[in-house]
Amino acid sequence: MFNKLNEKNIFDNTKLLLLIIVLFGLTLRLIFFSGMGTSDSLTYSKTAHTIDNGIDPDSTLTLSTRLGLIYPTRLSYKLFGINDFSSVLFILLTSIGSIILIFYFGKLLFNERIGLMAAFLLSFFPLNVVYSTKLLSDLPSAFFMALGVYIFLYSEIKSKLKYRINYFLSGIFIGIGYLIRESVLLIALFFIIYILYKRKIKKEYFLVPLGILVIFIIESFIFLQLTGDLLFRTHASQQYLAEAMVAHNYFGRLDFPQGLFHYPYIILTNNLVTLFYILIFIAIVCCIINKKRETYILMFWFLALLIYLSFGSASFTQYIPFVAKDRYLSIITIPGILLLAHFLMGKKDVIKRIIMPLSLLVLLLTSIGFVYMREDRSLLNNLREIQPFLEEIDKIAFIDPRSLEVLNYISSYKNQTNLEEYPADLTTIKDAYIVINKEMIRNLREADLNKIFPAEINNPPKTWIIIKEIGKNNKNKIVVYYIP
Numbered sequence: 001m002f003n004k005l006n007e008k009n010i011f012d013n014t015k016l017l018l019l020i021i022v023l024f025g026l027t028l029r030l031i032f033f034s035g036m037g038t039s040d041s042l043t044y045s046k047t048a049h050t051i052d053n054g055i056d057p058d059s060t061l062t063l064s065t066r067l068g069l070i071y072p073t074r075l076s077y078k079l080f081g082i083n084d085f086s087s088v089l090f091i092l093l094t095s096i097g098s099i100i101l102i103f104y105f106g107k108l109l110f111n112e113r114i115g116l117m118a119a120f121l122l123s124f125f126p127l128n129v130v131y132s133t134k135l136l137s138d139l140p141s142a143f144f145m146a147l148g149v150y151i152f153l154y155s156e157i158k159s160k161l162k163y164r165i166n167y168f169l170s171g172i173f174i175g176i177g178y179l180i181r182e183s184v185l186l187i188a189l190f191f192i193i194y195i196l197y198k199r200k201i202k203k204e205y206f207l208v209p210l211g212i213l214v215i216f217i218i219e220s221f222i223f224l225q226l227t228g229d230l231l232f233r234t235h236a237s238q239q240y241l242a243e244a245m246v247a248h249n250y251f252g253r254l255d256f257p258q259g260l261f262h263y264p265y266i267i268l269t270n271n272l273v274t275l276f277y278i279l280i281f282i283a284i285v286c287c288i289i290n291k292k293r294e295t296y297i298l299m300f301w302f303l304a305l306l307i308y309l310s311f312g313s314a315s316f317t318q319y320i321p322f323v324a325k326d327r328y329l330s331i332i333t334i335p336g337i338l339l340l341a342h343f344l345m346g347k348k349d350v351i352k353r354i355i356m357p358l359s360l361l362v363l364l365l366t367s368i369g370f371v372y373m374r375e376d377r378s379l380l381n382n383l384r385e386i387q388p389f390l391e392e393i394d395k396i397a398f399i400d401p402r403s404l405e406v407l408n409y410i411s412s413y414k415n416q417t418n419l420e421e422y423p424a425d426l427t428t429i430k431d432a433y434i435v436i437n438k439e440m441i442r443n444l445r446e447a448d449l450n451k452i453f454p455a456e457i458n459n460p461p462k463t464w465i466i467i468k469e470i471g472k473n474n475k476n477k478i479v480v481y482y483i484p
Contacts, residue, residue, distance in 0.1 A: 025123030034133040035084040041135035048073035062240035065233040068179025082412040094143040095132035118341035127272040137181040142330040144177035145184045167204045171211020189304040262324030263310040271370040283343030302335040390417045397433035426454040439476040
């Protein structure tokens with residue numbers, strides 16, 4: 001389709017093709033809708049609900065301080081109520097926005113055909129599809145960061161005085177990305193390498209950090225009003241990193257030297273990224289061998305941020321590497337997909353006739369298959385099913401803290417159940433109910449090895465009476481016991 005269109009046909013059909021691609025991407029995201037998760041998403045949601053009253057000091061502060069995600073979610077709740085769709089609407093919109101943005105990237109740096117190919121690839125890129133309907137900060141922060149880079153490059157390529165203000169706007173959008181997630185500031189590596197590559201510094205370049213500074217000042221004054229601390233977010237983030245390092249060896253990334261290979265391991269084994277990344281690295285090698293200078297800018301972005309994610313520090317004061325998670329790679333999705341699109345749209349016959357169609361077929365079918373096989377959709381279903389029963393019981397019931405948070409969310413934070421968190425000792429509890437969410441407890445233990453639950457949770461006494469069970473899989477059941 002892409003290679004047979006002549007220049008006039010491209011001009012006539014680009015908007016229609018882009019619309020079709022966007023609708024295809026939206027359809028995939030709605031079909032494989034994930035909904036709320038049981039970890040970070042709950043903190044974002046609760047903070048969005050309570051932000052008008054300030055920031056809860058007992059919350060996970062490094063999440064609660066991401067105002068660029070909190071306030072749009074708050075607005076969505078006011079417009080549409082608290083539900084799974086309103087919780088992820090902002091993320092879904094930025095995911096779709098990324099498909100449109102990558103087309104304009106391709107058009108700016110190469111041509112419309114490559115832009116359309118990049119948009120098509122991103123429309124079914126499994127990492128983007130899966131996380132497009134989860135209340136997490138990765139996709140929206142990556143979108144605004146990329147938008148800032150696009151505006152910067154647009155100003156550079158067009159090279160006209162009337163675009164000078166765009167350098168400032170570039171910083172503003174990168175700053176908005178920072179409001180959503182701190183790692184957006186890693187894009188500074190791209191700008192440094194770009195300036196070194198160009199061997200010149202324009203006075204307009206200083207407008208980019210100025211735009212970021214404006215956002216930072218606005219954020220600081222908001223935190224001054226909410227907490228009395230201008231640098232509250234920075235302090236909270238550094239405190240969390242230090243505590244996480246002590247609590248659970250920072251998810252194994254502090255193990256040396258194997259901790260240094262966590263990201264390469266993810267790239268080679270995670271089905272949301274592996275096939276795409278193998279082709280992306282092939283594309284990079286081909287571009288280097290063939291000295292495709294028009295792709296160097298994208299390689300600066302992709303490789304610099306990937307290397308820092310793999311080996312750099314998330315802390316200012318000590319070496320604490322980034323947690324190795326597939327979704328953290330979102331900040332290099334756009335340059336990676338663009339490099340792949342450029343490679344697949346190559347002029348050589350072997351690429352046009354064999355490599356490109358075969359790659360598209362394999363990537364499309366495997367991507368849909370991998371997304372379909374994911375088991376992290378509709379994670380709250382069991383708790384939704386058992387909530388009406390818990391609302392009807394007339395005695396106190398005890399449950400793990402995370403399940404209690406989920407039930408609060410499900411009820412739009414109007415929980416009518418008589419629930420409390422597990423006490424340290426269950427041996428003295430009489431005439432009460434115990435709710436054991438097996439999957440949730442297992443996940444909490446995996447996330448924090450120091451997490452301790454009462455011994456009876458693992459081995460319920462024979463005197464406990466089962467009165468309700470939800471779930472078909474015994475490992476993931478929710479069981480309600482009555483303690484006489």
